[in-house]
Amino acid sequence: MSDWLEATFALHRPRALAALTRFFRDIDMAEEAFAEACLKALTVWPKDGAPRDPLAWLLTTARNSGLDHVRKSQRRAAILSRHADEFQPLPAETPDPDEMRDDVLRLLFICCHPGLDRQDQIAIALRVVLGLSVEEIASGFLVKPKTMEQRITRAKKKISLSPVAFETPSPAERGARLGEVSLMVYLMFSEGWSTSAGPTQIKLTLCEEAIRLARLLAALFPAMGEQAALLALLLFQHARRDARVDPEGKLVALDDQDRSLWNRTDIAEATGLLQKAQRTGHHGVYIIQAAIASTHARAASDRDTDWASIESHYAALYALQPTPVVRLNQIAAQAKLHGPHHALKEMEPLAQELSTYRWFHAMRGGLLQDTGDHRAAIAAFETVMALGPTALERIAIREKIAICQEKLRRV
Amino acid sequence: MIYAITIYGEPGVFEALPKDRQDEVMSGHGALQSALTDRGEFVSMKLMPPTSAVMVEPSRVEGAAPLITDGPFAETKENFLGFYAADFKDLDEALEYAKMISSPVARLEVRPVAWAGGVISSE
Numbered sequence: 001m002s003d004w005l006e007a008t009f010a011l012h013r014p015r016a017l018a019a020l021t022r023f024f025r026d027i028d029m030a031e032e033a034f035a036e037a038c039l040k041a042l043t044v045w046p047k048d049g050a051p052r053d054p055l056a057w058l059l060t061t062a063r064n065s066g067l068d069h070v071r072k073s074q075r076r077a078a079i080l081s082r083h084a085d086e087f088q089p090l091p092a093e094t095p096d097p098d099e100m101r102d103d104v105l106r107l108l109f110i111c112c113h114p115g116l117d118r119q120d121q122i123a124i125a126l127r128v129v130l131g132l133s134v135e136e137i138a139s140g141f142l143v144k145p146k147t148m149e150q151r152i153t154r155a156k157k158k159i160s161l162s163p164v165a166f167e168t169p170s171p172a173e174r175g176a177r178l179g180e181v182s183l184m185v186y187l188m189f190s191e192g193w194s195t196s197a198g199p200t201q202i203k204l205t206l207c208e209e210a211i212r213l214a215r216l217l218a219a220l221f222p223a224m225g226e227q228a229a230l231l232a233l234l235l236f237q238h239a240r241r242d243a244r245v246d247p248e249g250k251l252v253a254l255d256d257q258d259r260s261l262w263n264r265t266d267i268a269e270a271t272g273l274l275q276k277a278q279r280t281g282h283h284g285v286y287i288i289q290a291a292i293a294s295t296h297a298r299a300a301s302d303r304d305t306d307w308a309s310i311e312s313h314y315a316a317l318y319a320l321q322p323t324p325v326v327r328l329n330q331i332a333a334q335a336k337l338h339g340p341h342h343a344l345k346e347m348e349p350l351a352q353e354l355s356t357y358r359w360f361h362a363m364r365g366g367l368l369q370d371t372g373d374h375r376a377a378i379a380a381f382e383t384v385m386a387l388g389p390t391a392l393e394r395i396a397i398r399e400k401i402a403i404c405q406e407k408l409r410r411v
Numbered sequence: 412m413i414y415a416i417t418i419y420g421e422p423g424v425f426e427a428l429p430k431d432r433q434d435e436v437m438s439g440h441g442a443l444q445s446a447l448t449d450r451g452e453f454v455s456m457k458l459m460p461p462t463s464a465v466m467v468e469p470s471r472v473e474g475a476a477p478l479i480t481d482g483p484f485a486e487t488k489e490n491f492l493g494f495y496a497a498d499f500k501d502l503d504e505a506l507e508y509a510k511m512i513s514s515p516v517a518r519l520e521v522r523p524v525a526w527a528g529g530v531i532s533s534e
Binding site: 054223272 | 424459462482
């Protein structure tokens with residue numbers, strides 16, 4: 001029975017924590033109160049039956065148990081005196097959806113504290129919003145639990161020193177928060193995607209949790225095409241999880257993946273979400289990236305891919321996000337259309353800006369290999385090796401170097 | 412009589428379950444599907460999460476085109492998740508089959524079908 005209850009708690013946690021954080025003006029108190037409400041639910045629900053509105057039940061119980069603590073605690077007397085009139089026991093009622101939406105967004109935005117580095121932002125969101133244990137988060141980031149514990153404690157301290165306003169945000173503020181939070185979710189997925197390429201096992205926790213957050217945002221902001229598109233983008237990519245590593249644990253490039261291993265259910269959901277997002281007529285960065293991912297998902301093989309469409313999507317993305325990395329991706333699509341010589345020439349202006357970006361050198365190595373210049377290809381691959389690739393990338397690059405050396409020996 | 416077994420639940424609870432619990436729920440569906448296959452034609456569908464939905468609502472202005480909106484959805488509320496439909500001998504038999512997919516993540520409703528048409532499969 002407790003598994004079903006745990007699943008319900010996990011589902012409601014982000015909304016509950018968000019509302020409780022606003023209520024108590026304190027994340028730690030919100031976490032404690034929610035934990036106590038869940039504990040109570042574990043004994044009450046199996047006996048009396050689950051409530052019709054579990055979120056309202058959890059919120060009411062958590063508020064009241066938190067208030068009990070406030071009243072009993074000398075340490076928190078100051079908070080009580082400041083908010084005495086607000087701290088009244090409340091009846092179980094369905095939270096107002098607009099208020100809830102701003103609460104969840106605020107809580108996520110609090111996690112995106114500008115004084116924290118990106119990994120710590122992600123870690124704190126996983127801990128507070130999604131309720132992952134410190135051990136789970138530590139293994140997602142491939143660090144020791146002790147280290148992660150200290151990082152989370154430090155991050156929480158920083159957050160408490162510069163509070164985010166609890167008033168209803170203006171539309172512009174809401175938009176800015178949504179942009180920041182979406183980026184954090186996107187990077188949480190990317191972090192999971194790269195650390196999941198660890199030597200021993202695939203760790204997809206971060207990817208799955210990022211998808212949970214993207215789902216939450218898409219549910220809270222149903223009219224925002226970008227939120228549906230972000231979820232679509234992550235699902236398109238996640239659909240490839242079983243194909244990107246072979247049975248020996250080696251990374252498989254997109255070109256060489258066995259597409260029958262792509263998860264069709266994820267692709268179908270992503271396709272539906274993208275079509276919905278495209279109806280908005282808005283061309284945001286996630287809609288464009290999801291459109292690129294869907295072009296890959298539709299193609300039966302690398303050769304059947306509509307590279308012209310992908311190239312034009314990257315051109316549109318570059319207009320919104322003129323970064324060298326986006327440009328590099330556009331050139332990668334051009335390489336498929338116009339060949340390696342053209343692409344190598346187009347890459348030259350990026351060389352300085354992307355000198356420490358290992359995908360630049362990996363791509364350059366691959367293109368040089370295609371032109372038959374194996375000596376230069378080896379040099380490019382060795383640059384990748386010097387830029388700290390993951391263990392799986394290292395294996396793949398070593399193999400490429402070996403192939404080039406073999407070609408040189410034969411000449 | 413054709414009966415529909417409709418499934419209601421909170422979207423996301425199933426996904427939040429540990430793998431072995433999910434398998435438990437799915438084995439009930441597997442059993443129902445193979446039992447229904449053995450006895451003839453049936454239809455079954457699982458809907459995607461409500462976030463993927465678009466609404467077509469009648470316009471309040473007479474004669475105007477219907478409105479297409481993206482929500483809002485009460486995602487944390489009980490929601491229509493999917494259904495089975497098949498020709499059963501009687502209500503008792505339909506209920507016996509429905510019991511095969513009963514689990515704490517869903518409430519089931521067994522209701523006679525007034526009209527049915529078309530055959531479709533996503534396979």
